[in-house]
Amino acid sequence: MKKKIFLPILLSFFFLSGCAAWIDRGEAITAVGSSALQPLVETVGEEFQSENPGKFINVQGGGSGTGLSQVQTGAVEIGNSDLFAEEKDGVDASKLVDHQVAAVGIAPIINSEIGIENISMSDLKKIFTGEITNWSDVGGANLPVVLLNRAAGSGSRGTFEKWVLDGANAKTSQEQDSTGMVRQIVTDTPGAISYVAFSYITDDVVPLSIDNVAPTDENVTTNAWVIWSYEHMYTLGEPSELTAEFLAFVLSDEIQENIVGDLGYIPISAMKVARDWEGNLITE
Template identity: 55%
Template sequence: MVRRFKVLGLLIGVVLLMAVAAGCGGNTADQQGEQSQGQEQQEQQGGGSTGSITAVGSSALQPLVEEAAKQFMASNPEAQVVVQGGGSGTGLSQVASGASDIGNSDVFAEEKLTPEEASQLVDHKVCVVGMAAVVNPDVKVDNLTQQQLIDIFTGKITNWKDVGGADVKVQLVNRPSSSGTRATFKAYALNGAEEAQGIEQDSSGTVRKIISETPGAIGYLALSYLDGSVTTLKLDGVEPSEENIATGEYPVWAYEHMYTKGEATGLAKDFLDYMLSDEVQKSLVVDLGYIPSTDMKIDRDASGNITNK
């Protein structure tokens, strides 16, 4: 009898151990399933990007890329996107040499690089930006003809009273030769005329500050930098508005490019996909003063040729 009880006790113990083991196995499977599901959801939400990249170049595009990078990194805590200015020429040369992962530019690569260098780059057009001549508010001018603008920037007109403004000397504020904003303004506002010597600044933010504080100052900025501290000039009576740019009535605008050397991969691809997502295109692009490329009624190629879409 005692033996039977012992045997029975052993059997009960074995059954209990098997039940516990089965329970643990089930919990482990459940946990693994939950972890797998969580990882899948994270990937679907775009939160799985990792690594570090640099995006260098255009100061006109910089505010948009910086804000998009902040939002992207908030959703991807293991990713780092470093954004720097320096001008379109710098961005293009750095991405071409492999010194940066993305080169931001207001101009097509063919306009700044050799044909061989440009052929290695892949263009990602992320939006359009308008550019305008801006002046210190005290000059009392808000409209110029294109010829007056050319005469001012080439040094033929040196006092604002000659175009109906205050009796104050014109002070030019220019961007360096590497600037895509300068190249765009020269091509489409000045008809290719060479600018006279003036104060030269690399940063659009610094240009805006100098113009707002310097009597008689005039320069040019991407519309994304306008904050009310300077007066934006109409060109031949046409305002640099989104509607006028989209239809081609206002001519001083450029595509904003983000170039990669070869097809984008890894984190660079993830970030560029985000730049082209509705979250950026329908929100940030508009809020920060840019124009979605899809809103344009016209197109422009690297040679400046305009076609209707």
């Protein structure tokens, strides 16, 4: 009887030792953070794995704040973020290396019953600060405004509030961490408004133009549409081994030309302007 128990224990020991050796070889890495960037990293991760059997890319959401804090402590190899590390309190940007893999526009979206397609930046700010509470005040249906914000730590929220609220505080409202859930709630709730990355816009919701400027990739590339951000994949110091290999794959012409745009992101090479972490346009 003792021999029968001993053998499985011995086999388990060798199995666990083998797993440890597998991990030690760096054959799996984890990327955590921005839900806006998550679809791209997941898709590219699957493509990378198909071309490199035995190498695994684990992708998780959680928001940009989570991505930056996790990579800063070394808990994960890559921290995905819609924001520059310099924009997040508690993050030491000097320890992180920024790999900008795409740009993404962020647009306000509303429920289809509201009945407008354009809004001024001033009125959009008043809606999110609570000064405007009924859509009839901006030419829409007689419906109360139902605000839906992103959760604290969301890069999309940080970008939206930076360019729309300009330092003002958003009205307290329901918050959602999942971009997909945000879109679903706006779809199902008369009077609802929120904001999502361009890649999440579907026919179920109405994206708003702002001051007659449409939320398009072309307008982002020229900064005519100002609510946009870079998509960052941060590493703690310079990446090595599998992490460096994966990042190079993400930035390769193959991925930038064939996958990035198809998923609703903007390839870095398409950008006609550049911005620093404070939002200033960079000129040569």
